[in-house]
Amino acid sequence: MPLTLARRGLMFVLSSPSGAGKTTLSHMLLQAEQNIELSVSVTTRPARPGERDHVDYHFIDKPQFAAHVAKYELLEWAEVFGNSYGTPRAPVEQALSAGRDVLFDIDWQGTRQLKASCAADLVTVFILPPSAEALRQRLLKRGQDSEVVVASRMSKAASEISHWAEYDYILVNEDLDESLTSIRAILDAERLKRERRKVDLAALVERLDKELISTGINPSV
């Protein structure tokens, strides 16, 4: 029977400029890993075609959003172009207590707010494109945007990227499979950090200690 030590879950943040591969990598990670779930944000913006309520976002109205804020039910929130976005606190707390990890697909502003309130549980990864040309090609390939919109996203990317130094780990996404391997290595390593497993490790060591001393005294047993 393998010895599974209970631990508190961790909050795993992936940030990047649009087009650097963050959303694709998030999906790949959720497919590949058992013990991690996506944090679903609340938003006041209307659903876009294809977006599913409670899967992509929880779509709520402005009074509902204001009530969440007033009751401190959001871990972080922001207003972008007149729409509000936020991270509900309760599902995150539940997952962490149950030893499950939570994935956050958020920008540097959200990350900064999480750092202020949940630093001990937080692991942050910033994904960089290998070159501006690679970013441009990926944005064009999506086919969602005109070349002019792509150019404006590129300008915005520069200001996103300027926050890379606020993150724990930096990934240059040249190849999606290699990047997924790196992201999973970071997750595996962080799960082995002593800081996250203090209580259960202390219990294991106490048991080992008793066993070792009794075996040492009584070698033939």
Place this chain on the structure above:
Amino acid sequence: MPLTLARRGLMFVLSSPSGAGKTTLSHMLLQAEQNIELSVSVTTRPARPGERDHVDYHFIDKPQFAAHVAKYELLEWAEVFGNSYGTPRAPVEQALSAGRDVLFDIDWQGTRQLKASCAADLVTVFILPPSAEALRQRLLKRGQDSEVVVASRMSKAASEISHWAEYDYILVNEDLDESLTSIRAILDAERLKRERRKVDLAALVERLDKELISTGINPSV
């Protein structure tokens, strides 16, 4: 052409009580990984049958050891049962500057000395046995020691283990292959830490920034 960012190497410490699998795992890691080399200690104790000079240890005499200490040429050193052991500084510095990682198979006392002098480069892993019985079985299986010696090693193990909380990562070694995977994940993740790649990442971001701004202004280029 993959984009390889230069970085400073890191110092990777594996510690454990005798019999928990540290030496086996060190060998497996050196076999599996290209970019890591073992730090070879100097010692004044005589070579045991099968031990090779400059591979397992650099075997030196007491005046030579004293000269190393006097010239601050050892990163850490200790005396155990009248024999001196130490880690030569120069090969470690050379490897780190060249972006190669260095593996240390040392105990908590050596680790503590390294932490005092090289904290920023250091990543420390402590390997625990899953149970005292598993440790006893592994020590007996080696066939090197009588059951009485095994019992005394078990008592010593308890005092080694009492230092687990001074390490960054804790591994419970139930299965060697799984443990190797975990050790490699820790190494991969630590190589992606922003802190170790500040200079080269800053240069990459500066280049991206220039490219993005010029592409943003001039979208048709």
